[in-house]
Amino acid sequence: MMKSKFLVIAALLLVVFASCSKDGEKGDAVFSVRLTDSPAEYEEVLIDVQEIKINLSSEDDEGGWITLSDVNTGVYDLLELTNGVDTLLAEEMLSAGTISQMRLVLGDNNQLKKDGVYHPLDTPSGQQSGLKFNIHATLEPGLTYKIWIDFDAARSIVEKGNGTYSLKPVIRTFTEATSGAIEGNIIPVESRPYIHAITAENDTFSTYADEETGYFLIRALPEDVYKIEINPQEGYEQKVIEDIDVTIGNVYSLEDVTINTK
Numbered sequence: 001m002m003k004s005k006f007l008v009i010a011a012l013l014l015v016v017f018a019s020c021s022k023d024g025e026k027g028d029a030v031f032s033v034r035l036t037d038s039p040a041e042y043e044e045v046l047i048d049v050q051e052i053k054i055n056l057s058s059e060d061d062e063g064g065w066i067t068l069s070d071v072n073t074g075v076y077d078l079l080e081l082t083n084g085v086d087t088l089l090a091e092e093m094l095s096a097g098t099i100s101q102m103r104l105v106l107g108d109n110n111q112l113k114k115d116g117v118y119h120p121l122d123t124p125s126g127q128q129s130g131l132k133f134n135i136h137a138t139l140e141p142g143l144t145y146k147i148w149i150d151f152d153a154a155r156s157i158v159e160k161g162n163g164t165y166s167l168k169p170v171i172r173t174f175t176e177a178t179s180g181a182i183e184g185n186i187i188p189v190e191s192r193p194y195i196h197a198i199t200a201e202n203d204t205f206s207t208y209a210d211e212e213t214g215y216f217l218i219r220a221l222p223e224d225v226y227k228i229e230i231n232p233q234e235g236y237e238q239k240v241i242e243d244i245d246v247t248i249g250n251v252y253s254l255e256d257v258t259i260n261t262k
Contacts, residue, residue, distance in 0.1 A: 029139035048107035103130030174220030184254030189214035191232035
């Protein structure tokens with residue numbers, strides 16, 4: 001059976017969180033990669049993680065790539081990593097210096113489960129050289145750098161017809177030191193809405209409320225003023241909440257949000 005280890009990870013953008021560490025020799029830094037996900041309306045979304053590579057030179061230098069040696073490889077169910085849950089994908093001691101890019105290399109065992117049936121996920125862009133994104137992290141001696149890879153599963157899966165699907169990853173990277181978040185509880189939980197946080201420039205960040213508790217958390221939000229659009233299942237009314245002021249390092253709590261029936 002598959003090693004559902006838990007990961008994640010939608011559009012890749014990124015930054016780096018540094019905190020003091022007692023581990024490692026002088027001149028070394030700890031580089032930590034974690035995975036998370038934005039929920040989607042599937043029963044499982046299984047991603048086969050095989051390698052993580054980083055580029056220790058400039059973006060244009062293909063000779064600077066190295067493969068991390070201590071990666072928790074295996075099949076991860078992205079939907080077990082929603083609303084604030086994540087998992088450690090890799091952690092390694094590296095010499096101080098600059099990392100310009102990262103690659104996430106996938107294997108062949110990528111699937112989704114819908115209505116009790118597993119379907120293969122075609123992932124041509126992620127199986128050879130890997131899903132590549134820029135990070136521009138400067139590693140300082142004696143510090144730990146934590147990066148989250150966030151898949152937006154709902155927007156990353158394309159239905160091609162005849163029960164076939166492909167993975168077109170929408171991924172971003174973030175650190176809690178450079179972002180904020182919005183959380184809340186939806187009542188009733190049966191409304192299970194799709195929730196969007198939207199800036200004045202129409203940058204949109206999305207998630208589903210948990211189907212058992214109604215809780216939602218939208219992480220890695222740039223500092224800005226947001227409008228929350230709550231789009232519930234059929235039979236319930238849409239709700240909009242204006243002027244949500246998100247600041248770096250803080251979680252804006254909406255607490256209980258009641259959705260009316262039509």
